[in-house]
Amino acid sequence: MTGTEGLPMTVHGRGLPDRVRIHEVGPRDGLQNEKSVVPTEIKAEFIRRLAASGLTTVEATSFVHPKWVPQLADAEKLFPMVSSLAGVRLPVLVPNDRGLDRALGLGAREVAVFASATESFAKANLNRTVDEALAMFEPVVTRAVEHGLRVRGYLSMCFGDPWEGPVPLAQVVRVCRRLVDMGCDELSLGDTIGVATPGHVAALLTELGGAGVPVDRLAVHFHDTYGQALANTLAALQHGVGVVDSSAGGLGGCPYAKSATGNLATEDLVWMLHxxxxxxxxxxxxxxxxxxxxAEQLGRPSPSRTVRALSHKE
Incomplete structure (x- = not known):
């Protein structure tokens, strides 16, 4: 056991991974909902500072059409400003073939596609059925793999949907299996509206294992709507998951799920992990x-409890 000022006392947990890779989503998922456009230079500095703090995976931006996410319309300008950062993976979201073309043109080495486990959210987010969306993503994933890119598959609404309610485990497993089969290297299981509880997380991971989806291909992405994000993360770690998505300062939500509050704050996650x-x-x-x-650039305090606690000590 150890402990110092500003750091938690360390008590090693049993049956947990020795190391967790944090997939930082603040610059993309965290900022995409901001009503006022954040200057590109501020976004680039944000990414540089996150990398300097030791984060090795920082999701930089999205090559979605500017009409849908105006905040990220500067992807072509932003990505070259940070692409030379040493030792940092900078994945970008690509919604379709055109998005992949843009990413490849700028030398991106990692991309992500964004699917849904439910019909209602697929319709709201992509204006397609689940199967139509998967059919759209398959050639994108195939071409990305052919170019030697690493591909992540985001899967939203894995635990609950604002229109459909609780999502059957088998429904989630089916879509996960499709994403793995089409070539995704990693799947991020999203609790988009924050309704999951630890038992639910454990049950889904067990079902995925039974369906032949290796746990080392899985990541978790929890929202803290009901205050369950850290508890759910711990449940995932106990089942062998070693990659956790989070957003610096707890920034972000989901534009197509109005009940979704911010992502799990990276600082809160790091406090627990350490x-x-x-x-x-x-x-x-x-x-x-x-x-x-x-938070100063955005003109409001960080929602992260750990940020507030540590910054008030100064």
Whole structure:
């Protein structure tokens, strides 16, 4: 057991991974809903500061049509400003073939597609059925793999849907299996409206394992709508998941799911992981300072409890 000022006491948990890779989504998922456009230079500085804090995966932007997400209309300008960062993976979201073309043209090495486990959300988000959306993504994933890119598949509404309610496990497993079969290297299981509980998380991971989806291909992406994000993360870690999505300062939500509150805050996640003796490579002090700085740029305090606690100690 260890403990110092500004850091949790470390008590190693049993049956947990030795290290967790944090997939930082703040610059993309965190900022995409901001009503006022954040200057490109601020976004680039945000990414640089996140990388300097020790985060090794920082989702940079999205090559979606500017009409749908105006905040990310500067992807072509932003990506070259950060693409030379050493030792940092900079995945980008690509919604279709055109998005992939744009990403390839700028030298992106990792891309992500965004699918839904439910028909209602697929219709709201993509104006397609689940199967139509998967059919659209398949050639994108195939071509990305042919170009040597690493591909992540986001799957939203894995636990609950605002229109359909609880989502059957078999329904989620079916879509996950399709994404794996088409060539996705990693699947991020999204609790888009934050309704999951630890038992639900454990049940889904068990079903996925039974369907032949390896746990080392899985990541989790929890929202904290009902205050369950950290508990759900711990349940996932206990089942062998080693990649967790989070957003610096707790930024973000979902434009197509109005009940969704912010993502799990990276600082809150790091506090828990370090307390469990799990390595992240992240300097919590530098990360907290980055989120305080970003909150100042946005003109409001960070919703992260850890950011507030540590910044008030200064």
């Amino acid at each position: 307390g469990l003796g799990i390595e992240t490579g992240v300097d919590l002090g530098r990360l907290t300072a980055t989120s305080v700085w970003m």
